[in-house]
Amino acid sequence: MSPPSARLQTKPVITCLKTFLVSYSLIFWFTGVILLAVGVWGKVNLEFDLLLNSDKGTNAPYVLIGTGAIIIIFGLFGCFATCRGSPWMLKLYAMFLILVFLAELVAGISGFIFRHEIKEVLQDVYKSAESAYSGTDTRSEDLDRVQRTLQCCGEMNYTSWANTEYFKQEGIPKSCCNVTAGVNCTTTELKDLKLAASVVYQQGCFSLMTVTMEGNLGIIAGISFGIAFFQLIGIFLTCCLSRYITNNQYEMV
Numbered sequence: 001m002s003p004p005s006a007r008l009q010t011k012p013v014i015t016c017l018k019t020f021l022v023s024y025s026l027i028f029w030f031t032g033v034i035l036l037a038v039g040v041w042g043k044v045n046l047e048f049d050l051l052l053n054s055d056k057g058t059n060a061p062y063v064l065i066g067t068g069a070i071i072i073i074f075g076l077f078g079c080f081a082t083c084r085g086s087p088w089m090l091k092l093y094a095m096f097l098i099l100v101f102l103a104e105l106v107a108g109i110s111g112f113i114f115r116h117e118i119k120e121v122l123q124d125v126y127k128s129a130e131s132a133y134s135g136t137d138t139r140s141e142d143l144d145r146v147q148r149t150l151q152c153c154g155e156m157n158y159t160s161w162a163n164t165e166y167f168k169q170e171g172i173p174k175s176c177c178n179v180t181a182g183v184n185c186t187t188t189e190l191k192d193l194k195l196a197a198s199v200v201y202q203q204g205c206f207s208l209m210t211v212t213m214e215g216n217l218g219i220i221a222g223i224s225f226g227i228a229f230f231q232l233i234g235i236f237l238t239c240c241l242s243r244y245i246t247n248n249q250y251e252m253v
Contacts, residue, residue, distance in 0.1 A: 013244060014245065022079055029072055039067075097235045152205035157207070170191070171196070178201050
């Protein structure tokens with residue numbers, strides 16, 4: 001057993017580590033709450049089904065809900081383990097953080113390696129939504145919302161609508177109308193690609209999104225690195241606290 005003087009000197013270090021680790025666990029828990037809230041919102045509203053949904057539906061909200069719930073549980077567990085000062089609980093918490101770190105690392109590497117395949121899948125989903133556009137269902141409303149919000153038209157550009165059944169009957173959707181330029185599109189203009197060229201948005205929606213994403217790869221990589229580094233901080237604090245407690249037989253009851 002360590003002498004009393006050594007334990008007295010170690011106690012402030014352990015207290016400091018506990019304070020940092022509790023703060024970290026609370027932040028970790030809060031990220032779980034955010035993921036859970038986004039998942040529940042997505043399940044209730046399904047506002048982003050256009051980009052994530054195919055004809056059968058998407059499991060994305062369930063993934064977010066499940067991930068958020070697990071993070072909330074382990075975030076609370078981390079707080080309890082830290083306050084209790086139990087070495088085995090802290091080691092279990094560290095193992096969970098390591099698993100989260102590895103999962104993020106694998107997901108990041110896979111996303112980079114298969115980015116072109118992912119892009120093709122998203123493009124197929126967008127084409128499917130555009131081909132099935134009717135102007136009346138929920139999916140069509142989502143597509144209209146994307147075009148109005150991003151101020152874009154069609155997959156690659158407004159001419160992409162020429163291959164759809166909706167264009168043959170109604171022309172280009174009115175959500176493509178360039179309202180920012182004070183244009184009031186008519187049915188005649190929307191049914192003629194040459195006339196439509198001067199009244200609709202010129203940028204294609206999918207091309208706009210992909211160009212934006214590719215142009216911000218550095219920012220995305222930086223955010224991913226920051227999230228991974230955040231996990232490493234938790235692993236370091238947890239391992240240090242567990243080691244100090246084990247070596248000094250110190251436990252706060």
